[in-house]
């Protein structure tokens with residue numbers, strides 16, 4: 001039995017690879033059971049594992065897909081490193097610690113045994129235990145590096161740091177911006193346009209703290225951080241933190257946050273046209289990119305396309321208009337789904353292929369997409385139909401990784 005670079009013997013590798021399809025077949029049953037038993041035994045992990053996605057089944061599915069993809073590539077994990085890094089950005093933003101990995105591993109194995117019953121022989125369980133250890137080590141080492149970078153970044157930190165809400169501004173019918181300054185009066189962290197932070201929401205009456213990620217919505221280099229939050233329907237469990245922020249968090253309140261994370265960032269080494277396409281509150285990271293590019297790359301052509309439900313839902317309209325007015329490099333288009341005043345927008349309805357083609361000057365451009373899931377799928381489809389190269393399409397969606405990867 002030869003050893004491999006992962007340190008796993010050939011028999012273990014073969015067993016794991018041979019059983020990936022079996023686990024995939026029972027994937028959701030295994031991970032739903034796993035989440036249930038793990039959170040029963042470790043309720044302190046509830047805030048880390050987003051409860052909304054867990055209820056909807058998205059989080060268990062995402063975790064299952066990640067573990068199976070890693071297991072299928074167990075001999076050459078470096079092939080899935082970009083995917084690992086994207087998840088590691090989310091993990092470090094949530095302050096996930098190495099000691100949490102063995103807990104996940106323990107309950108995942110118990111769930112595999114419970115669901116597969118006798119089919120889960122000792123050999124199989126043993127092989128998966130070893131494989132999980134290898135996969136966990138890859139995540140832990142990538143995350144260790146990211147934590148070191150956070151600690152050493154100008155104004156950076158690890159864990160949660162208290163920020164004071166210094167200003168709260170309504171941007172549209174549903175979107176409100178929160179301006180944040182360090183409660184310790186220390187340095188504001190450096191960050192890249194497109195990155196996000198995690199808020200720990202300590203809400204009265206809730207049994208655990210809720211963690212939510214929000215994109216930073218201005219260019220770096222200000223004397224504050226700013227997030228812009230859409231108020232979700234209060235009856236939607238996903239809306240618990242956004243309603244708390246909108247209704248209970250006023251100027252002077254303290255919010256614990258983690259330092260900026262994320263790899264959906266503006267590449268300032270590129271010169272080709274920058275096309276920013278957003279739907280709804282998805283404009284937040286793209287505002288940070290827009291404000292940055294006009295300062296850092298004044299020669300670069302920028303097209304800012306924004307789709308909103310209607311004028312009342314359109315946030316930061318005046319800001320974008322004044323940026324375009326003052327910077328000839330920027331052209332902007334507005335699309336309203338429900339328009340009562342045709343003069344207020346450039347297109348009514350949705351961004352469709354034929355229209356998009358007329359406003360995109362060249363397909364040899366860098367495209368950044370952010371918005372609701374259906375919007376992103378539609379935009380991605382339009383761009384591929386135009387033959388835009390894969391690596392020119394950048395997108396992010398705050399959702400479990402399996403949805404992002406689709």
Ligand SMILES: NC(=O)C1=CN([C@@H]2O[C@H](COP(=O)(O)OP(=O)(O)OC[C@H]3O[C@@H](n4cnc5c(N)ncnc54)[C@H](O)[C@@H]3O)[C@@H](O)[C@H]2O)C=CC1
Nearest residue numbers: 279280281282307308309337371372374375378396397398
């Ligand atoms: N960094 C990130 O990953 C961020 C992600 N987001 C995500 O962006 C989303 C924004 O949602 P809302 O503001 O509620 O958007 P929304 O529901 O108000 O929709 C915005 C626009 O998108 C259009 N649209 C929706 N589906 C479409 C489709 N299939 N094809 C073409 N156009 C479509 C609508 O017509 C509307 O004009 C949220 O899901 C949020 O999670 C938001 C901020 C940051």
